[in-house]
Amino acid sequence: MGLLRQVKDKLNAGEEVLSNKARFTQSKVSSVDSVGMMALTVYGDTLSQPTRAVVLLCLANKIPYELKVADFTKKEHKLPEFKELNPRSEVPVIDDGGFILAESTTILRYIASSRHLSDHWYPTEVKSRARVDYLLDWYHSNIHQTAEYVFQKELVTNLWKEPIPPEEIIKAAEQRMIASMDLVEGCFLKPEKGPFLLGASEPSIADIIFACEYTQTRFLVHPEQEKLMHERPKTMKWLDTVEKRLAPYFGEAHKTLPDLIMAAEFHRASLRITES
Amino acid sequence: MLTLYGSLRSQPTRAVALFCLANSIEYQLHFIDLSKKEHKHPGFLAINPRGLVPAITDDGFNLAESATILRYLAVTRSVPDHWYPADAKRRARIDALLDWYHTNLRQTARYVFTKELQETVFRLPPAKKEEVESYKRNMIAAMDTLEREFLTEGPFLLGASKPSIADLLLACEVTQTQLLKKPDLEALLGPRPKIRQWLETLESNLAPHFSTVHSAVRKTAEFLEKKRNSKLQSAL
Numbered sequence: 001m002g003l004l005r006q007v008k009d010k011l012n013a014g015e016e017v018l019s020n021k022a023r024f025t026q027s028k029v030s031s032v033d034s035v036g037m038m039a040l041t042v043y044g045d046t047l048s049q050p051t052r053a054v055v056l057l058c059l060a061n062k063i064p065y066e067l068k069v070a071d072f073t074k075k076e077h078k079l080p081e082f083k084e085l086n087p088r089s090e091v092p093v094i095d096d097g098g099f100i101l102a103e104s105t106t107i108l109r110y111i112a113s114s115r116h117l118s119d120h121w122y123p124t125e126v127k128s129r130a131r132v133d134y135l136l137d138w139y140h141s142n143i144h145q146t147a148e149y150v151f152q153k154e155l156v157t158n159l160w161k162e163p164i165p166p167e168e169i170i171k172a173a174e175q176r177m178i179a180s181m182d183l184v185e186g187c188f189l190k191p192e193k194g195p196f197l198l199g200a201s202e203p204s205i206a207d208i209i210f211a212c213e214y215t216q217t218r219f220l221v222h223p224e225q226e227k228l229m230h231e232r233p234k235t236m237k238w239l240d241t242v243e244k245r246l247a248p249y250f251g252e253a254h255k256t257l258p259d260l261i262m263a264a265e266f267h268r269a270s271l272r273i274t275e276s
Numbered sequence: 277m278l279t280l281y282g283s284l285r286s287q288p289t290r291a292v293a294l295f296c297l298a299n300s301i302e303y304q305l306h307f308i309d310l311s312k313k314e315h316k317h318p319g320f321l322a323i324n325p326r327g328l329v330p331a332i333t334d335d336g337f338n339l340a341e342s343a344t345i346l347r348y349l350a351v352t353r354s355v356p357d358h359w360y361p362a363d364a365k366r367r368a369r370i371d372a373l374l375d376w377y378h379t380n381l382r383q384t385a386r387y388v389f390t391k392e393l394q395e396t397v398f399r400l401p402p403a404k405k406e407e408v409e410s411y412k413r414n415m416i417a418a419m420d421t422l423e424r425e426f427l428t429e430g431p432f433l434l435g436a437s438k439p440s441i442a443d444l445l446l447a448c449e450v451t452q453t454q455l456l457k458k459p460d461l462e463a464l465l466g467p468r469p470k471i472r473q474w475l476e477t478l479e480s481n482l483a484p485h486f487s488t489v490h491s492a493v494r495k496t497a498e499f500l501e502k503k504r505n506s507k508l509q510s511a512l
Contacts, residue, residue, distance in 0.1 A: 110371070130339055
């Protein structure tokens, strides 16, 4: 009984953390200094890995931006006000001085091109660019299943507090995620050529969006996380390289995660206690 | 010499072939018979480890992913700007459609495959009813977005006056529905006049190539219709 009380208290504390986040109608200003107007607005939630990827690209390149949080735990992306911005409730969405754009991989390409970022992010040389485009296209039906699996397995119940989805849905996403991770480990990482995806010597926008997909596994229970990563040593090394190369921005883009992971863990624990 | 690996029965391969024909880009089609699992042969896997079609080899450079192939060809063959504009914002709009295609409109092909091709043509065990229904729901949602959002102004996607690579890729996905039973096709496209108009505009704008790349799908549609009729007759 005492243990249940402790868990409930911690769970409530976790929920308080969540409720302190500003709604997307208010704004959370980036940590980057802005000189003059901050033209780029990013709507989303860094709980969602494509939003994290966009934020990380901006931070790593000191692009002034303003993050307007659409709290995913409260399904704010489904609100009518959000649908005015994007009728399909997709996150992230950017507003670049009136130019509204959705689709994370498109947003990353657009930011790289319009802000004239260093070439390695989205190379101008046509074959190098094609290799990055290939990864970004492949991403959608493949490694993006990681987020889908994490969402169905853990987030639906532990953050949205809804009933557990059907076993077939979770299993299907898991299979696609594992097949994708195997392909990344077996084919897409060529450390003998270079430390980044497809043997590149510098990171591209593909490295950013893929890395944010892998970090989403932090929401899984530890043994499961361990198993996914430790079976894939090249992937572990690559992820570590990306994190170090983009320090301290990588950590900054992920800073909302620990509290959310804690809240999810406590909910999971409370479900186990009430079941027993 | 540009080699295109795939089958014109596959909708993204069609889109690449159509782009080449419309821009007089010489290519050689290396037919990969999916029903004979030729896409899993080692020779093909060496070009595309995922074993999916389409894939290209361009003077030794191997590339897969239809949207990527279209972008690559648009840039390397210096085609007219409207196919993949150089302007960052116009380009971003097309990129967004290409991305949306992956997660939304591609459910069309999955629905058509599981409903009409999986057993009959590919001789695989039938898909679960819930799976087919799920693809159907997603396909309908995507068609609604196409009709009510992306084709509100004509003649091409997002009100463009000339077609882009997104028009080709998305249209070739929609035309896969020709393989559905006639009543199902009518129920799907009947209430969506903007989609029908868009397809007609593409057909006349890209004549005769649009019709040429769709000959395989027409033949397959005829074959399926014959099979359905003969099943019906033997049941009577």
